Amino acid sequence: PLLHELAALLQKSGIPAKVTHDIRLDSWEKYALMAANSALFCLFDGPAGKVRRQKNYRQVVAETVGEVIAMAKVQGVIIPPAYKEDYLRLFDSLPDDTVTSLYRDxxxxxxxxxxxxxxxxxxxxxxxxxxxxxxxxxxxAYEMAQSIGKRNWGSHGMKHT
Incomplete structure (x- = not known):
């Protein structure tokens, strides 16, 4: 009850707040979205539009988010079966220039x-x-991130000596 009261107070103040009944599931679903997007942008070295222009992109997208779903299960968290299809639909709807902060950095x-x-x-x-x-x-994706980082480090005047 106290959490619902706090959430209502925050919402009344204009701060989005939601009480969850399964924080581990919510956390893994959020991680699945963020991690799969970051992995895909690094794998294909480009934004959502570039990823979607690849012939096999839907298979790779499904495999990537599937890896997070499988890892969550190993950790004792069952992500609902519909999550993968929901994620695929979401990825298909992203604006072409969408990237994550990881890839942008x-x-x-x-x-x-x-x-x-x-x-x-x-x-x-x-x-x-x-x-x-x-x-x-x-x-x-982890290897590609290392490669992208090494290739671009210093190319924007950020290299320090």
């Missing part, structure tokens, strides 16, 4: 270690190793 020349690469992509790779679960899309 890499393209803008930030050092890899100054981006979310480890938190978003590296986390999935590490979780996969620890769980014995194959996450090839995330492994490749």
């Amino acid at each position: 890499l393209k803008d020349g930030k050092k890899v270690e100054d981006t979310e690469t480890e938190i978003i992509l590296g986390r999935m790779v590490d979780l996969g190793k620890k769980a014995g679960l194959s996450v090839p899309c995330f492994e490749k």
